[in-house]
Amino acid sequence: MRIDVITLFPDMFDLVSRYGINRRALDSGVLQLHTWNPRDYTRDRHRTVDDRPYGGGPGMVMLVEPLRRTLAAARAGGGGGPLIYLSPQGRPLTQQRLRELKSLPAMLLLAGRYEGVDERLLQLEVDEEISLGDYVLSGGELPAMVLIDGLARLLPGVLGNEDSSEQDSFSQGLLDCPHYTRPEEVEGLRVPDVLLSGNHKDIAAWRLKNALGRTWERRKDIIEKMELTKEQQILLAEYRKEHDK
Ligand code: 9WO
Numbered sequence: 001m002r003i004d005v006i007t008l009f010p011d012m013f014d015l016v017s018r019y020g021i022n023r024r025a026l027d028s029g030v031l032q033l034h035t036w037n038p039r040d041y042t043r044d045r046h047r048t049v050d051d052r053p054y055g056g057g058p059g060m061v062m063l064v065e066p067l068r069r070t071l072a073a074a075r076a077g078g079g080g081g082p083l084i085y086l087s088p089q090g091r092p093l094t095q096q097r098l099r100e101l102k103s104l105p106a107m108l109l110l111a112g113r114y115e116g117v118d119e120r121l122l123q124l125e126v127d128e129e130i131s132l133g134d135y136v137l138s139g140g141e142l143p144a145m146v147l148i149d150g151l152a153r154l155l156p157g158v159l160g161n162e163d164s165s166e167q168d169s170f171s172q173g174l175l176d177c178p179h180y181t182r183p184e185e186v187e188g189l190r191v192p193d194v195l196l197s198g199n200h201k202d203i204a205a206w207r208l209k210n211a212l213g214r215t216w217e218r219r220k221d222i223i224e225k226m227e228l229t230k231e232q233q234i235l236l237a238e239y240r241k242e243h244d245k
Contacts, residue, residue, distance in 0.1 A: 001155060002032040002106040003148055004079030006070050007141055008049060008113050010035035016145040016152075021159060025152045033148065034079060038062070041069035050114050059115030067110070067121050074108055081106035082127035086140035086147065087116065090129030093147065095170040097130075101147075102154040109147065111140035169211075173226060175219060177210040205235065213239030 005013060013035055017026050025031035038049045050060040071083065081104050091097075101107065110117070110126065122129070132143045152158060154165050169176030180191040194206045212235055216223050228236065 004034045004074045005109045007111040012141045022152045025158045030155045036074045038066040038070045062117040064121045083108040085110045085126045086143035090131035109144045111144045113139040174211040175215045177207040209235040212236040
């Protein structure tokens with residue numbers, strides 16, 4: 001997969017390329033990351049990328065023309081696919097959408113700054129607007145990196161453990177179950193016996209039960225939208241009985 005990012009702060013993307021799984025994805029070539037700076041596609045002496053909003057008010061708005069020239073350069077340089085703008089006005093990102101986007105050969109990301117981008121650029125060029133949540137940051141770079149990170153770990157051959165992206169939280173649409181490693185006891189808190197039992201069927205049932213129980217406790221909205229199987233209903237009822245809720 002090739003990702004081209006349009007950003008006034010290309011160096012920020014070192015954060016998502018230098019470490020861990022993402023670095024391995026880039027080294028192995030399953031992921032390619034390119035950045036394009038609108039400042040390099042300005043034509044005035046001051047390299048202007050923004051201007052004051054019509055109608056007045058605080059903040060500045062990103063100009064259409066430098067962004068269009070940047071986009072043209074990215075495409076001419078081999079970038080392609082849909083242009084995705086990261087903003088709080090977008091459709092909320094989900095694990096399901098990440099799984100769909102993972103199949104694209106390429107995409108372009110637009111990271112805005114200031115008060116945002118001139119609406120006409122969005123109308124003319126943007127294919128999809130994605131939000132990470134209902135809050136405002138100082139720019140779209142961190143959300144773009146979150147999107148890249150979420151995609152990179154789904155790419156073939158990226159995780160050491162091939163199934164771990166299929167076993168992760170949300171792979172079944174549920175929150176994750178609790179995890180434990182050594183030692184068996186910390187300040188009187190013991191690892192649940194079943195996890196030490198070696199009985200893989202019981203362990204799988206315990207994990208599913210706890211994923212269901214925690215999702216029910218913390219995110220009832222997710223459970224209410226799901227169609228629980230008979231087995232899941234029984235496990236959730238057991239969890240609620242055991243935790244007396
Ligand atoms: C800045 C600003 C300044 C003065 C008055 C109003 C203002 N609104 C904004 C603003 O919303 N800036 C955004 C910053 C413009 C688009 C890029 N920025 C951004 C993206 N902040 N937060 C996101 C984002 C993206 C995806 N998911 C969550 C948040």
